[in-house]
Amino acid sequence: MPKDHGIGASPKRREDVRFLTGAGNYTDDINVHGQAYVYFLRSDMAHGKINNIDTAAAADMPGVVRIFTGADFEGVGGLPCGWQITDKNGDPMKEPAHPVLAQGKVRHVGDPICAVVADSLEQARDAAEAIELDIEELPAVVDMPRALQADSPLVHDDLSDNLCYDWQFGTDTETTDKAFADAAHVTTLELVNNRLVANPMEPRVAVGDYNRANDESTLYTTSQNPHVIRLLMGAFVLGIPEHKLRVVAPDVGGGFGTKIFHYAEEAFCTFASRQINRAVKWTASRSEAFMSDAHGRDHVTKIELALDADNNFTAVRTNTYANMGAYLSTFASCTPTWLHGTLMAGNYRTPAVQVNVKAVFTNTVPVDAYRGAGRPEATYSLERLIDKAARELGADPIKLRRQNFITSFPYATPVAVEYDTGDYVATMDKMEEMIDVAGFPARRAESESKGMLRGLGINCFIEACGIAPSNLVGQLGARAGLYDAATVRVNATGSISVMVGAHSHGQGHETVFPQVVAEMLGIDESMIDIVHGDTSKIPFGMGTYGSRSLAVCGSAMVRATEKIINKAKKIAGHLLEASEADIELKDGQFSVAGTDKSVAWGDVTLAAYVPHNYPLEDIEPGLEETAFYDPANFTYPAGAYACEVEVDPETGKVTIAKFVSADDFGNVINPMIVEGQVHGGIAQGIGQALLENCSYDENGQLLSASYMDYAMPRADDLPQMSNYQVDHSCQTPCTHNPLGVKGCGEAGAIGSPPTVVNAVLDALNSGGHNVAHIDMPVSPSRVWAAING
Structure with a gap:
């Protein structure tokens, strides 16, 4: 029977009361x-x-x-x-x-x-x-290769050229080149990760x-x-x-x-x-947002995969142009490097991985992190490449991936990260079950009987969340720490204010964070209030991004709550005339182990602020604790996604018939909120794959500066809810944070673009149209052009 409170339950979001009744304070x-x-x-x-x-x-x-x-x-x-x-x-x-x-x-x-x-x-x-x-x-420069030519206009006159940096990481060139020279097969793909505008509801x-x-x-x-x-x-x-x-x-x-x-x-x-x-x-007006909010993505990439005679991956090599726009936005520089290059190994045992990124200044709006931030770009490149390799080799794309999965953990990749846990076989098994791979030929035949082309696309991915630890990212160039902080303040009557450094702007922190604290203390969640978003009330915090809220700030909150419990046990021990070591806390009651002597949570919290009955030299009054938490490693959520599409060969229109996702988020605190986060991410990924594109002309004029010219996904662009399935039952808990969580906020946006594009290409090739690649957005005009040569 599902839980109705605490960790693992799905209570309704408490913040929605004010949002849905117009009482929000924006x-x-x-x-x-x-x-x-x-x-x-x-x-x-x-x-x-x-x-x-x-x-x-x-x-x-x-x-x-x-x-x-x-x-x-x-x-x-x-x-x-x-x-x-x-x-x-x-x-x-x-x-x-x-x-x-x-x-x-x-x-x-x-x-x-x-x-x-x-x-x-x-x-x-x-x-x-x-x-x-x-x-x-x-003269303006928009095209990145053109911007690096010697005669290009300079965006900044005090620079010698428009190159921000030429970054290379991973396996050395000699080893990588040898792997390609010795390969039985090499697949090469050139692709564009299209520029996006975030377009949140509130400008x-x-x-x-x-x-x-x-x-x-x-x-x-x-x-x-x-x-x-x-x-x-x-x-x-x-x-x-x-x-x-x-x-x-x-x-x-x-x-x-x-x-x-x-x-x-x-x-x-x-x-x-x-x-x-x-x-x-x-x-901001909406038109201002289009030309002043930082844009996302905008990579042009050439990626290569080397395989041996048994179809084992031996090397991956990428060369990317990453658009910085006219200025460096706050975290623009790390998105195509440390947030992108470190994920180029994906879920696979690939001995050699080399990543080169040229960051380029152009006369366009600055580009920075957008949902997923580097990980979607890496996943899209790698997963499109693997699908193309499977088609060239005549191999099953699922079996090719399975053959090359990492299966033993911890696993150190050639791009300097160590995955602590995972089970990519389990998520693939679950994905195959959900999409019903065995029944796909019959569904394809049914579509073809109606004159439609049907395709099945799959994708496996891993991401890095909760960027850390601070000493490592400091060595990599971060100019701020990546810890987080929380203060737990227990009031005299037992109610609690939790001040957190993470900021909630749709993630449901006001619902989820109390579930954790309530479970630890055995009290009702309604007694706990979450305070965020005000620097005068919170000691410090690094904000919300990179699916870090629970893994980093939530861990700080756990550490602060543990301090509260330890001090409360001292007070309870004094009230019960027992040793602190013998005090147990369960269901909001402090009891002496092996006896029926107990005292309630509220009595202990009152005693903390009315200290008439305990020695001040041993216990100081009050019950408030602060903790800072600096993770030892990233967390590594992973997933396997599948999508079925129908393509109308007469018009090029793509309809998503079904979409399934099997994710490993480690331990799940609130399944309902996780499902909502994944749904939202998938919707954004579908938007990138099929519709969205921020476009400039050669003179640097923004051609897609309004909703008249920038196609946002609408409800009828997404699959019906009955054909939209999210699963997170494959759980391998994170080993280095106290909650065992990995993060879920970006997964949908990472896993969906290559899944959709792979499905469209599978449909076209099933209809006899030999199409190796179509750049996103895979719009009707682009699909129609590919079909018609």
Whole structure:
């Protein structure tokens, strides 16, 4: 019988009460008395030299408080990058300045030039239209190989070229080349991992509020990462001491990675508020989001697989161009390197793996982490390559994968990570059962009888979550620690406030975290409140990304709760006149082992704050503990996915008939929330595979800057719920965190794109169309063109 509370149960999400009744408190709901509004005048050209900005007429317009340009930020720091990459020659990456407002040049469509602060948004917008700009348009570069040519326009004039870094990792070149020279078969594939726009429900918002009385600044922002925003903005951009800077991220409507980063608008609102001694608010329009939110993916890759005569994998070699855009966003540099290259071994015993990445500056919006961040790119390249190899060899794609699976753990890969646990055979078995591989020929025949082509695509993947440990990532160039923290504060009446460094923006932390603490203490979950998203209430935290919340912050919460239990046992032992070592805690009762003597949780917590009956020299009053947790390793969720599609050969339209996922997330705290996370990720992956594409023309103009031109997945693009099955019964617990969890937030977005594309190509080839590859999005026009040669 399913549990109704604690670890393993699926209680309804408590936060949904306020979300579904319109009682949420989002950043745009926050209005400070007397606030002004800002409108950013953004560049409409991709590359240009700023000769003059004339704001005189605009400054005299009604309601205008002040107009800011790049000149106002001279002496103010630029937006920093949080990870330094060292290239294959041992040289540090190039880090051009990223000013809050453009200085000297504009470098992409959407680059902010001026900021008009006025009494109303309408007045600010009207004044912006009166600003006279003299900008000399320069040639733009969008194509990455072109950007690296000697005669290419320079995105940054102070650099010698547009190469940010040339990074190489894994097996040495001599060994890798020999593996390919000795191979019985080599499969080569060139592919594009298409650029995406995250498009969360809630656009970004920033409200800067300066209090002159105490010289304190508050920033309200739509962020996954309030403490990191405080650190980066305070220390590196504006020079505000941390004790004078508060960052609050209230309810946030989705992020998908794009709200991890520190953005110019946050720094501007905080800076401007201090300058005019008045709160300043900015809310992005959806069109602004398309040209100011960090984009995702955008890799161009050549990948090769070497196999011996028995079809064993002997080497993988990849060469990738990774687009950085016009500036380095906060974690842009590590996404195509340490978050991508370290996963190129996948689930397979491949003795040699070599990864080369050239990161390139172009006149486009900066690119950074998007759901999965590097792991989807690695998985897509590898799993498309394996499917192509199977077709060239005439091998069953499932059997080829099974033959090369890692089956013994722990397993150290050639790309410097060690998988602690896993069972890839079990997830593959479960996937085959769910998709009913044996029944597929009959379903294909039925589709063909209707004039449709049917394909089955599969994919196996592994990802690395809970990036750690800090001493390792520090050696790899991370400029921040990757631990997390939690404070458990027990009140006198027994209720609990848990302050966590992880931020919830859709993951259900307010429901899941209490399940863990309640199980440990044996009390009702309703007694536990989760506090997050406010740097003034939480000691520190590294935010939410990379499926780290439970594995890292949840582990800190467990450690803090263990400290609470240890101290509470001391108090209970004194109340029961027994040794602390003899005290047991079960179902909210402290008892003396082997006796019927007990005292309730509430009595012990009251005694902690009314210490009339215990010696202060042994036990200090109060019941509050803080713990920091720095993981010893990544966690390694893994899965096997399958998809069946029908393709209409007359139109090229692809319909997903069925999708199944078998995941190993280690221990599962709340199955309902895990299922929802996987569903959401799969929907995003299907969007990338079939629909979404952020496109620029040769002059750097963004062609897909609205929902008129950027195709988001809708309900009818996804399989019906009856044909959409999620399983997480294959569980190999993580060995190095106290909960045994691995993380589930990104799996669906990692596993689904290659699964869908493999299915489409299987359908086309079953119909006699010899198609080796179609780049994402596999749109009807691309499918139709492939069918018709």
